[in-house]
Amino acid sequence: MPFSVKNISDVAYDERRAFIFRTLNEVFKDFEPNKVTEKAVNEIDLNKYAGVYVIGFGKAAYEMYLGVREHVKRKLKYAGIIIPSDQEVQYLPELDILRGTHPLTSTLSVTSSKKLLSKARPSANDLVLVLISGGGSSLFEIPQEGITIDQMASISRAMMDHSANIYELNTIRSALSSVKGGKLARILYPATIIALIISDVPGDDISIIASGPLAENKLDPSAVYAKYRDIIPIDITKYVENSSIEDLYFRNVMNRIILSNRDFVFEIYKRINEPIVSFGSNIQGDVTEVSEAFVRSIYEISKIKGKSFWFVAGGETTVNVKGNGIGGRNLELALRFMKLANFSDFLFLSIGTDGIDGVSPAAGGIVSSDMKLKISSQELEETLDRNDAFTLLSAYHGAIMTGRTGNNVSDIMVGYVSLR
Numbered sequence: 001m002p003f004s005v006k007n008i009s010d011v012a013y014d015e016r017r018a019f020i021f022r023t024l025n026e027v028f029k030d031f032e033p034n035k036v037t038e039k040a041v042n043e044i045d046l047n048k049y050a051g052v053y054v055i056g057f058g059k060a061a062y063e064m065y066l067g068v069r070e071h072v073k074r075k076l077k078y079a080g081i082i083i084p085s086d087q088e089v090q091y092l093p094e095l096d097i098l099r100g101t102h103p104l105t106s107t108l109s110v111t112s113s114k115k116l117l118s119k120a121r122p123s124a125n126d127l128v129l130v131l132i133s134g135g136g137s138s139l140f141e142i143p144q145e146g147i148t149i150d151q152m153a154s155i156s157r158a159m160m161d162h163s164a165n166i167y168e169l170n171t172i173r174s175a176l177s178s179v180k181g182g183k184l185a186r187i188l189y190p191a192t193i194i195a196l197i198i199s200d201v202p203g204d205d206i207s208i209i210a211s212g213p214l215a216e217n218k219l220d221p222s223a224v225y226a227k228y229r230d231i232i233p234i235d236i237t238k239y240v241e242n243s244s245i246e247d248l249y250f251r252n253v254m255n256r257i258i259l260s261n262r263d264f265v266f267e268i269y270k271r272i273n274e275p276i277v278s279f280g281s282n283i284q285g286d287v288t289e290v291s292e293a294f295v296r297s298i299y300e301i302s303k304i305k306g307k308s309f310w311f312v313a314g315g316e317t318t319v320n321v322k323g324n325g326i327g328g329r330n331l332e333l334a335l336r337f338m339k340l341a342n343f344s345d346f347l348f349l350s351i352g353t354d355g356i357d358g359v360s361p362a363a364g365g366i367v368s369s370d371m372k373l374k375i376s377s378q379e380l381e382e383t384l385d386r387n388d389a390f391t392l393l394s395a396y397h398g399a400i401m402t403g404r405t406g407n408n409v410s411d412i413m414v415g416y417v418s419l420r
């Protein structure tokens with residue numbers, strides 16, 4: 001499932017746009033999850049273990065499994081992954097391909113998680129390879145006793161719609177879960193556990209990626225709860241108490257991040273062989289504030305540089321959804337950037353590396369100065385009020401359609417600006 005833009009002739013209608021899509025293609029190719037996972041697993045000496053279990057969950061779990069398949073073959077006792085219900089993959093005889101739902105968890109995710117754990121029963125001499133990628137929070141879930149999966153889903157929905165960031169959201173998810181925030185380590189104890197992780201979280205915190213199945217959350221759930229009390233309809237105190245895990249269970253656990261947003265940002269930075277500025281991988285915050293910050297900083301930098309330049313960034317924004325249009329944070333960021341940008345010549349692209357942006361069928365959006373001339377400010381404002389960026393951008397060569405990419409390191413933004 002490699003990265004490819006299905007409507008490339010629609011969105012890449014001039015040389016600068018074509019160049020940026022060519023660059024993205026190359027970077028996605030270099031960082032295909034099967035390649036990075038294969039490299040990491042080849043460093044693990046399996047002779048030390050009686051047998052190997054592979055379990056995985058997340059949007060990149062299938063591709064990650066392809067990377068370990070050859071290396072673990074001769075020692076494999078069980079392999080099972082949980083992936084999104086609509087992800088198309090090929091049948092592999094030895095692999096249990098289980099399904100879950102994303103971004104909201106459901107009984108399907110619970111049934112699959114129980115099945116996965118009923119098969120993964122390692123002994124002390126075994127190795128469990130855990131393939132973790134974003135999406136894992138909702139795909140792999142068994143709530144603590146007393147909480148229903150529907151309650152978990154509706155709390156997540158409410159927090160997302162109130163612009164909770166991923167640290168806040170996953171702190172609450174961990175507290176309510178019986179498999180997150182390190183609790184999986186207790187379940188798999190005393191086997192050796194090596195987690196290979198593709199991070200889609202700004203700051204790459206292993207207790208936040210997929211809600212940290214093998215790492216204890218260090219944030220204070222009570223503080224997050226206090227902030228969102230009005231929209232969390234249950235008292236989480238007793239679940240927080242059940243969430244603390246003894247150090248003993250982490251003794252044989254190694255969490256290793258093998259790919260993250262910063263790899264993508266750095267690689268794009270290196271490949272654009274023209275003046276370029278990197279804003280790093282830590283872009284976070286409400287999409288309105290982030291678009292303002294981008295435009296303001298770019299304006300300041302261009303005053304210093306005095307010439308055209310590219311810029312690249314990564315991270316994850318949030319949208320305070322009020323309308324019921326078709327949109328996503330990347331499409332909306334692109335549109336808001338276009339609204340504010342008064343540069344004589346600009347291009348701006350923002351995509352989710354998993355290929356899915358919010359409730360839209362697009363991966364994200366691309367906007368440019370020529371496009372801005374064709375769209376009235378009234379149309380733009382009304383679209384933003386409805387959170388309907390996909391509808392507008394798809395009418396103006398601005399919706400990037402890739403389908404699922406099989407990768408997931410959160411969002412990437414790339415742009416070009418000239419003041420002259």
Ligand SMILES: O=C(O)[C@H](O)CO
Binds near residue numbers: 138170200208
């Ligand atoms: O699954 C999740 O929690 C998010 O994708 C962050 O990893």
